[in-house]
Amino acid sequence: MSATLGTPARATAPLLDVSDLSCSFLTRSGEVRAVDGVSFSIAEGQALGVVGESGCGKSVTALSLVRLFPPTSKVRLSGRVEFEGRDLMQASEAELRAVRGRQISIVFQDPLTSLNPVLPVGEQIAESVRLHLGFSRKAARERAIDLLSRVGIPDPQRRVDDLPVRFSGGMRQRVMIAIAIACEPKLLIADEATTALDVTIQAQILALLDQLRRDFGMALMVISHDLGVVSAICDSVQVMYAGVIVERGPVRTLLAEAEHPYTRGLLRLVPRLDTMRHHRLRPIPGQPPQFLTEQTGCRFLPRCEHATERCHETPPLIDVGHRHSSLCWLSDDKMRAEAESFAPGAIR
Numbered sequence: 001m002s003a004t005l006g007t008p009a010r011a012t013a014p015l016l017d018v019s020d021l022s023c024s025f026l027t028r029s030g031e032v033r034a035v036d037g038v039s040f041s042i043a044e045g046q047a048l049g050v051v052g053e054s055g056c057g058k059s060v061t062a063l064s065l066v067r068l069f070p071p072t073s074k075v076r077l078s079g080r081v082e083f084e085g086r087d088l089m090q091a092s093e094a095e096l097r098a099v100r101g102r103q104i105s106i107v108f109q110d111p112l113t114s115l116n117p118v119l120p121v122g123e124q125i126a127e128s129v130r131l132h133l134g135f136s137r138k139a140a141r142e143r144a145i146d147l148l149s150r151v152g153i154p155d156p157q158r159r160v161d162d163l164p165v166r167f168s169g170g171m172r173q174r175v176m177i178a179i180a181i182a183c184e185p186k187l188l189i190a191d192e193a194t195t196a197l198d199v200t201i202q203a204q205i206l207a208l209l210d211q212l213r214r215d216f217g218m219a220l221m222v223i224s225h226d227l228g229v230v231s232a233i234c235d236s237v238q239v240m241y242a243g244v245i246v247e248r249g250p251v252r253t254l255l256a257e258a259e260h261p262y263t264r265g266l267l268r269l270v271p272r273l274d275t276m277r278h279h280r281l282r283p284i285p286g287q288p289p290q291f292l293t294e295q296t297g298c299r300f301l302p303r304c305e306h307a308t309e310r311c312h313e314t315p316p317l318i319d320v321g322h323r324h325s326s327l328c329w330l331s332d333d334k335m336r337a338e339a340e341s342f343a344p345g346a347i348r
Contacts, residue, residue: 013085014041015219016065016187021079023057023064031076032291034060036243038079042187047213047220049230049237049251051266055288057243058223062189066100084186102132105180109192111172115164121148121175122160128182147178151208170201174208181212188213189221194229206233228270231255236323239263242289242299245317249324259326259334261304298328306330 023035035057042048050058066088069075081088083104088096108114116124125147126140135143141160148156151174164172173193180188190209194202210233213220222230230237231251238248239262247260258264265284286303289295297312298304304311310329318331 015044015046015084016042017080017082018065019080019082021061021064021081022077023060024076026074026076033295034243034291035064036295038240038243038245040238040245040248042219042221044186044219045213045217046236047210047222047234049227049234050221050223050240051225051227051230051237052240053225053266053284053288056240058240059191061240062106062191062221062223065189066096066104066106068100068106098132101128101180101185102183103185104187104189105183105185106189106191107173107176107180107193109195111169111176112164114176115172117164120161120163121167121178125175125179125182128179132183143182144178147182148175150212151175151178151181152204153178170197170205173197173201173205177205177208177212181216181218184216185218187219187221189223191223192225193222194224202229203232209233226270227255227266239266242295243291244299244327246300246327247325249321253321253324257321257324259320259324259331260300260328261306261330262300263326300328 018041019039021035021038022033025032025034038057038061040048050061052058063069064077065081065083067075067077077089079089083099088099091099115121122141122144125144126135126137129135129143130137130140145156145160148160153159153171153174159166164175167175177193188209193209194205197205206229209220209222212218220233222234224230227237234251236249237251237254238245239254239260240246241262247254247258247263254263255267258267262284265282268282269284271281284303285305289299289302296314298307298315301307301311308329313329315327315329315332317325317327319325320331320334
């Protein structure tokens with residue numbers, strides 16, 4: 001299933017159209033199926049949030065789009081990843097290198113390990129534009145200074161020659177964003193880009209990403225475990241659990257009318273000023289399933305407080321509203337009940 005989320009549908013094809021994407025890692029213990037039949041689309045200029053607990057397949061989905069795995073990894077990929085009408089799953093490694101960083105860029109979670117500690121940040125930014133755009137050293141340095149200024153680094157003419165250790169965590173993340181947008185990509189993926197930051201810096205980074213999206217007209221894919229983060233910046237959201245999408249829809253609709261029990265559990269973990277004095281945060285009981293085990297029925301079954309015998313069968317992705325769908329039998333029961341209530345003779 002493939003559906004364009006977020007902003008109203010356009011006449012043109014989506015920028016990114018992913019269909020039945022699966023990713024497995026071949027290990028000594030067996031095959032680990034980290035992503036299992038995921039489908040989604042992103043339009044130009046759209047911001048899509050991908051939410052779920054650690055280990056649910058969010059980051060692997062992002063890495064699978066451009067096959068960005070270590071050379072020693074034994075990875076099995078299947079499905080289609082169409083970017084501007086071209087299937088990246090069929091692209092050669094040389095063709096993918098031209099896409100990575102140039103058309104699709106990723107801001108990783110930990111800038112402390114993502115940045116080279118012995119190279120000035122300016123050189124790390126300039127490397128991308130020299131490689132992809134053919135800038136001279138002088139032009140690349142000027143571009144690096146401009147990008148540092150754009151992402152909010154004070155005194156960029158001086159800081160361009162500083163090593164990463166001279167920057168705070170929030171400033172290092174801004175440098176990572178500068179590297180990612182250096183070639184003005186059409187799709188920027190922010191993978192847990194605010195996780196290690198305090199709430200004030202987190203808000204600043206989210207505002208920066210949103211402003212850059214509007215300035216460059218690029219699409220944005222925000223990966224997070226926090227629904228509060230994606231609600232601040234995204235048009236739409238898809239919730240992942242155990243390698244599959246369990247719910248998707250416009251962000252306001254999903255926050256107000258969450259259908260899947262897992263989504264509701266994540267929402268209970270978001271602190272709210274209007275209820276925090278009276279209600280404690282309720283963690284989701286249990287642990288996510290092991291990917292080495294055979295997945296049958298609803299994957300959330302062992303942790304779901306609403307589970308029934310029917311949940312031993314795998315549910316379909318059920319439409320529950322305008323561009324809103326849920327992978328849960330409860331949603332099917334609800335839609336059936338609503339249909340019956342409007343059937344002829346139902347109202348007496």
